[in-house]
Every structure is written in structure tokens, then in C-alpha cells.
Amino acid sequence: MGDPVVLHSDISTPLSLGxxxxxxxxxRGVTLADLAQRLGRSVGWLSQVERDLSQPSVADLRAVAAxxxxxxxxxxxxxxxxxxxxxYIVRQGARRPIGAGKPGLTEELLSPDLxxxxxxxHSTFAPGTRAPGPVTxxxxxxxxxxxxxxxxxxxGRDFTVGPGDSFRIRGEPFEWRNPxxxxxxxxxxxxxxxx
Numbered sequence: 001m002g003d004p005v006v007l008h009s010d011i012s013t014p015l016s017l018g019x020x021x022x023x024x025x026x027x028r029g030v031t032l033a034d035l036a037q038r039l040g041r042s043v044g045w046l047s048q049v050e051r052d053l054s055q056p057s058v059a060d061l062r063a064v065a066a067x068x069x070x071x072x073x074x075x076x077x078x079x080x081x082x083x084x085x086x087x088y089i090v091r092q093g094a095r096r097p098i099g100a101g102k103p104g105l106t107e108e109l110l111s112p113d114l115x116x117x118x119x120x121x122h123s124t125f126a127p128g129t130r131a132p133g134p135v136t137x138x139x140x141x142x143x144x145x146x147x148x149x150x151x152x153x154x155x156g157r158d159f160t161v162g163p164g165d166s167f168r169i170r171g172e173p174f175e176w177r178n179p180x181x182x183x184x185x186x187x188x189x190x191x192x193x194x195x
Contacts, residue, residue, distance in 0.1 A: 016113075017075060018052040023114035024068050025050075027193050038067045070195060074098050074109070087112050095122065098195040104129025104178070109195065110187070118191035125150055125184040130177040141169040141190045148184030151177040 025035050036046045039060070048054035056064065065072040074096050085091075090112050098121065099107035110120035125148070134153075149162045155172035178184050 016052050017056075018050045020075070020114045021064065021068075022050045023193065024070060024195070027114070028068060030068075035064075035067065039063050071097055071099065074195065102132060105131075107195075111193075114193050114195065116193070118189055119193040119195060121188040121190060121195070123186045123188060125176060125178040125186070127178055127181050127183060130179075131175045134173040134175050136171065136173045137190075137194055138171055139169070139190050139192065139194060140171070141188055143167050143169075143186045143188045146185040146187060148178070148182045149180050150184040150186065151179060153177075 025032070032046055032050075033043050036043045039046065040063075041060070045054060049056050049060075061075045062072055065075055090110055095108035095110065097107065098109045099105065104126040106124040106126075108122045110122050111118075123143075143161075144166045145161045145163055147163055149160060152159045152161060152167060153173075153175045154167065154169055155174070159167065161167055
């Protein structure tokens with residue numbers, strides 16, 4: 001299915017494609033056998049990929065991204081951290097893009113990988129944009145507004161939050177809107193990880 005992708009030089013590092021694939025698969029409640037079937041691959045091959053014993057091709061990664069509903073770029077960005085920082089530090093320029101690529105929303109993973117019980121996300125909401133509709137996730141989420149203002153509807157209640165404000169969502173439907181002239185930046189902690 002094409003040439004293998006070299007994602008990092010040291011497969012013993014905690015930040016690896018296999019570790020993230022396993023975490024994404026489990027977070028979505030998908031078994032190894034189910035994912036292998038959807039990809040048209042063997043369970044053995046997928047198990048080797050998750051253990052970093054086999055490297056998938058670009059075509060394989062495209063298929064995995066589609067099945068797990070993540071951007072392909074999330075699966076490519078597993079290098080760049082110095083060995084002593086891998087799994088511990090994420091530098092500003094090394095954040096991995098995540099999310100579904102909704103217009104007006106840019107999301108980056110602040111967590112070193114997807115193996116924790118939570119994830120941290122840096123979200124930028126462009127001026128004059130809004131969510132395409134309500135979102136309900138089986139998560140607990142806390143957000144902190146770093147800059148700008150954002151209008152939120154959580155469980156049918158409307159709020160406006162600004163710099164220094166925080167909010168919580170407990171599996172309730174929510175929507176966001178940025179009707180303002182400046183971008184809004186929020187830091188989210190989401191448990192369990194959804195990306």
C-alpha cells in the first residue's frame with residue numbers, strides 16, 4: 001500500500017504513533033478486530049503497528065484517520081522533540097493539529113500524547129464564527145479563556161466568557177460563538193480524551 005512512513009527514530013520513546021493509535025481506538029470503543037476489519041487489514045498487522053513493530057504506509061494512515069475521524073496530520077507529527085523532552089514537553093511550534101477542521105476553529109494538542117486519562121487542547125476561535133451545531137460528548141471538560149471573548153450555550157443556558165474566566169461541561173450539549181472582532185483563545189482539559 002505504498003512506502004512506509006518513518007515517524008521517529010527511537011520507537012522506545014513514549015511519544016509514538018502506535019501508542020496514540022491504541023489510545024484513539026480505545027477512546028472510541030473500537031476493538032482491534034473491528035478497526036482491522038474496517039481497514040481491510042489483519043489484526044496481527046494492526047497489533048504490530050500499535051506496538052511500533054510495523055510502520056504503516058501513507059495510504060494506511062489516511063484510512064486510519066478516516067475511520068477514527070481525526071486529521072491525518074495528527075498521525076504524522078511524532079517527531080521533533082529532543083529525546084530528553086519526548087513525552088514530557090510540547091514546544092509551541094511542535095503542537096499537533098487536531099479536531100475535525102471546523103471553519104473558524106483551530107485546535108492543537110497541548111498534551112505530549114494521547115495516553116493520559118485527559119487531554120489538553122489549545123483552541124482558537126476566529127472572529128465572526130460559530131459552531132455548526134450543538135455538540136454532545138461523553139466527557140467532562142473544563143475550559144479557560146486566555147484571550148478574547150466567547151459566547152457559550154451549555155445545557156440550554158447562555159453565557160459570555162472572557163479573559164481569566166473558566167467553564168465546565170459535563171456531557172451536556174454545548175455550542176460556541178465568537179461574534180466579536182478578536183479571536184478567542186481557550187485552553188481545554190477534556191476527560192477522557194476524544195481526539
